[in-house]
Amino acid sequence: MGAPIINLICFVFLLSSISSSSSLQSSQYWSLLRLQQLLGHPSLLTTWNNHTDLCSSIPSGSLTVVCYENSITQLEIIGNQSCPPLPKSFSIHSFFTTLTRLPELKVLTLSALGLWGSLPDKIWRLSNLERLDLSFNYLSGSIPPEISYLNNLQSLILDRNIFTGSVPERFGPFPLLAVLSLRRNFLNGSLPESITTLDNLRVLNLSGNNFSGELPDLTLLSNIQVLDLEDNKFGPQFPVLQRKINTIVLRKNQFTGSLPSQLGTYYLLRRLDVSSNRFVSPFPASLLNLPSIRYLDISGNRFTGMLFQNMSCCDGLEFVDLSSNLLTGNLPSCLSVKKSESMNIRFDMNCLSNLKDGTQHSLPFCQTEALAVRIFPHAKKKSSPGRVILVTSMVGGGVFLGVLLVSILMFFSIKVSNKRKLVKKHPRTLILHASNGYSSSKLLADMRYIPQTMKLGTFGIPPYRLFSLEEIEASTNNFESSAFIGEDSDGHHMYRGKLKDGSCIAIRCLKLKKTQTCHNFTHYIESIAKLRHHNLVSSLGYCFEYCLEDSTISRLFLISEFVPNCTLRSKISGNPEQKIPWAQRISSAIGVAKAIQFLHSGIIPGLFANNLNSTNVLIDQNSVAKIDSCNLPLFSSDREFKVCDSNTKGLNNDSKRDELKDKIDIYDFGIILLELITGNNIDSQRQVEKMKNRLQESVADDGSLRKKSVVDQTIARACSNESLKTVMEICIGCLSNEPVDRPSIEDLLWNLQFAAQVEVDSWRGSDSQSSSNSISQLTPEI
Numbered sequence: 001m002g003a004p005i006i007n008l009i010c011f012v013f014l015l016s017s018i019s020s021s022s023s024l025q026s027s028q029y030w031s032l033l034r035l036q037q038l039l040g041h042p043s044l045l046t047t048w049n050n051h052t053d054l055c056s057s058i059p060s061g062s063l064t065v066v067c068y069e070n071s072i073t074q075l076e077i078i079g080n081q082s083c084p085p086l087p088k089s090f091s092i093h094s095f096f097t098t099l100t101r102l103p104e105l106k107v108l109t110l111s112a113l114g115l116w117g118s119l120p121d122k123i124w125r126l127s128n129l130e131r132l133d134l135s136f137n138y139l140s141g142s143i144p145p146e147i148s149y150l151n152n153l154q155s156l157i158l159d160r161n162i163f164t165g166s167v168p169e170r171f172g173p174f175p176l177l178a179v180l181s182l183r184r185n186f187l188n189g190s191l192p193e194s195i196t197t198l199d200n201l202r203v204l205n206l207s208g209n210n211f212s213g214e215l216p217d218l219t220l221l222s223n224i225q226v227l228d229l230e231d232n233k234f235g236p237q238f239p240v241l242q243r244k245i246n247t248i249v250l251r252k253n254q255f256t257g258s259l260p261s262q263l264g265t266y267y268l269l270r271r272l273d274v275s276s277n278r279f280v281s282p283f284p285a286s287l288l289n290l291p292s293i294r295y296l297d298i299s300g301n302r303f304t305g306m307l308f309q310n311m312s313c314c315d316g317l318e319f320v321d322l323s324s325n326l327l328t329g330n331l332p333s334c335l336s337v338k339k340s341e342s343m344n345i346r347f348d349m350n351c352l353s354n355l356k357d358g359t360q361h362s363l364p365f366c367q368t369e370a371l372a373v374r375i376f377p378h379a380k381k382k383s384s385p386g387r388v389i390l391v392t393s394m395v396g397g398g399v400f401l402g403v404l405l406v407s408i409l410m411f412f413s414i415k416v417s418n419k420r421k422l423v424k425k426h427p428r429t430l431i432l433h434a435s436n437g438y439s440s441s442k443l444l445a446d447m448r449y450i451p452q453t454m455k456l457g458t459f460g461i462p463p464y465r466l467f468s469l470e471e472i473e474a475s476t477n478n479f480e481s482s483a484f485i486g487e488d489s490d491g492h493h494m495y496r497g498k499l500k501d502g503s504c505i506a507i508r509c510l511k512l513k514k515t516q517t518c519h520n521f522t523h524y525i526e527s528i529a530k531l532r533h534h535n536l537v538s539s540l541g542y543c544f545e546y547c548l549e550d551s552t553i554s555r556l557f558l559i560s561e562f563v564p565n566c567t568l569r570s571k572i573s574g575n576p577e578q579k580i581p582w583a584q585r586i587s588s589a590i591g592v593a594k595a596i597q598f599l600h601s602g603i604i605p606g607l608f609a610n611n612l613n614s615t616n617v618l619i620d621q622n623s624v625a626k627i628d629s630c631n632l633p634l635f636s637s638d639r640e641f642k643v644c645d646s647n648t649k650g651l652n653n654d655s656k657r658d659e660l661k662d663k664i665d666i667y668d669f670g671i672i673l674l675e676l677i678t679g680n681n682i683d684s685q686r687q688v689e690k691m692k693n694r695l696q697e698s699v700a701d702d703g704s705l706r707k708k709s710v711v712d713q714t715i716a717r718a719c720s721n722e723s724l725k726t727v728m729e730i731c732i733g734c735l736s737n738e739p740v741d742r743p744s745i746e747d748l749l750w751n752l753q754f755a756a757q758v759e760v761d762s763w764r765g766s767d768s769q770s771s772s773n774s775i776s777q778l779t780p781e782i
């Protein structure tokens, strides 16, 4: 049986050896000739005419053909970089169709040959490709997603073409890809998440494109050594990387904020170039002393901080550019003494004081500018290019709190009323401690850090933080009209935004007048920052813009959770289908009570008389009741005065008054309970009295409370008598005319939780079908 096979093999061998090219399959040879023809017979390929054995030709710098077992496995043709595009008659489709007849190709380099047209998706048929280099051509259109089928690729180089569009959303998996170079094209959009699956990637060069947006989590690229993103629009956050990286080039992008502290642990980092961005932070001088650093360029940012003569530098440093920043102090002597001829140090346009060569600004320049951050076209004169606004401040590694504007206080018009909302509020007169603008020293003195606890996310609320204006703009599509939700009660524009992570935010935009400046912004931001609780529409952060000219803040954005506008009231007395059952009403009441407890004693100073009613309690998508914080009288009449007056310490210490204030909220809470029980809207004092009396009569009367007409019929069918009774009694207590007779918030919570427990138990006891439903409705708060 063996002999015929051997004969067959001999025959095939014979056949191939008598073909035109001694050891290459003839079809492959003809494909090469066809390629030559399609490329317009470039002089580079004239040797192919001689019917020589191409497989044994000696590779030159511009032409390499390698065969393995009679098939071409490597084809490299490198033309002249100033090669014009091939003539109109050239067809990229025919060209690639011909190429796919060389299916054994592992290495394909077709560089600077004038190829034009869009890269055909049939490229995937070259499934053995390990290296593909099509650089310096005129390939256009988008990168075909089919390229992802080339899963043996180790190197993909498409530099210097005219590719547009974005990197295919599903890019890869390329389990072996080590080099991805797409430099100098016209690619845009953000990098897809799938890029992080390239875990063999060593080199990523995307320089000279139009990419934008935040980078995905690059720590997943556990082997990356070289990251070059120069000349794009990436930002604003410095990318997170694994620490064995060798080269980071972020030059000419839109990165802001600070450099991450982990940079100090990148012990293999040789080259760091963050120049021409918008970084604003103290310069981490330890970078000069990284063990492997050779090249450090931070020029053209707003790095601040003081350098000392005695700072140390890594011995191997060859290039350092600190120019055009806001550095003060003295140039370290390790940089002023040249260790070798090749060492290149630049530092002009800072405020360094030991240099008398006229290349430095005066110290006040850096000090003032250090407070300013980013340059924006001024909103006031619409799109007038001459004006600039500086936005947000970050100094000292923490969040820097800027100037306080008295005017802001105005925005929280005072809703303190010893009576209810029924009493109309009057507009406030404002007490201005008007110092126009601010002095930078004053600002520095007022500098505060937001307490660490505020920065931590609690109850699933993301950390309180400073937002960048870009982020706010991006989230609202540049304050597009569809993002506009309306005006709040004080006339401030409200926008709805969507962050990159998909979460929704509400943005309140406060326009500030120059005349309304106060020097103490800290308290304000700090007070807002405290409003974070599971049962409050919590604040998430802030962002502000200010004018460069006179350093006044022009706009403040307050960012809070976005809760769809679904009020507790609409869930009680609105559309019958929306009405919530008893169990959920109790859990909403518990939520509101917890929020009241938090406002009274969870923050210092406590917030009292919070103007609560069922229309400013919102029910979120998880059925959690949240008090809408924008209605809180954050700055009551006394407080407003005090916030601006740093000499007056503390609030009104009249404890009796505080107690009374405390009971105002309890009374208001009683009305909410009344609505929960009766299912009616209650908007007047007269109604309150009437309903309270009916409630009292019902409780006094024995028998099933469920059957009483005062109880909302929607809930009456499915609630336990005992829990109903408990809540009715609490309600009556809350509505006592004498504040001292009203229960404390702790009592209230205890009783409500008791009522909830009774309700759960009663459902457990019965075999009602809706029991599990009912219990689950309670769970948000229990």
Ligand SMILES: *[C@@H]1O[C@H](CO)[C@@H](O)[C@H](O)[C@H]1NC(C)=O
Pocket (backbone or CB within 6 Å): 047, 049, 050, 052
């Ligand atoms: C190919 O043939 C041309 C003449 O037809 C000759 O001048 C040239 O030297 C040949 N090249 C090789 C590599 O044999």
Ligand SMILES: *[C@@H]1O[C@H](CO)[C@@H](O)[C@H](O)[C@H]1NC(C)=O
Pocket (backbone or CB within 6 Å): 080, 081, 082, 083
């Ligand atoms: C490339 O082409 C230009 C102009 O056509 C010519 O000056 C240059 O010498 C060529 N370079 C090479 C390496 O052939």
Ligand SMILES: *[C@@H]1O[C@H](CO)[C@@H](O)[C@H](O)[C@H]1NC(C)=O
Pocket (backbone or CB within 6 Å): 164, 165, 166, 188, 189, 190
């Ligand atoms: C990318 O560029 C194309 C045109 O080349 C454009 O249609 C598209 O909107 C751009 N995408 C982004 C995200 O800028």
Ligand SMILES: *[C@@H]1O[C@H](CO)[C@@H](O)[C@H](O)[C@H]1NC(C)=O
Pocket (backbone or CB within 6 Å): 183, 184, 205, 206, 207, 208, 226, 227, 228, 247, 249
């Ligand atoms: C990335 O590409 C740019 C532009 O072609 C080149 O100058 C740069 O050296 C490359 N980056 C690295 C780290 O090799």
Ligand SMILES: *[C@@H]1O[C@H](CO)[C@@H](O)[C@H](O)[C@H]1NC(C)=O
Pocket (backbone or CB within 6 Å): 186, 188, 209, 210
């Ligand atoms: C980059 O994108 C912006 C719009 O996002 C566009 O105006 C600009 O022309 C693009 N630049 C290039 C080189 O494609």
Ligand SMILES: *[C@@H]1O[C@H](CO)[C@@H](O)[C@H](O)[C@H]1NC(C)=O
Pocket (backbone or CB within 6 Å): 308, 309, 310, 311
């Ligand atoms: C460097 O000098 C500054 C003051 O000029 C001093 O505070 C600091 O301790 C010194 N550091 C070292 C490491 O000597």
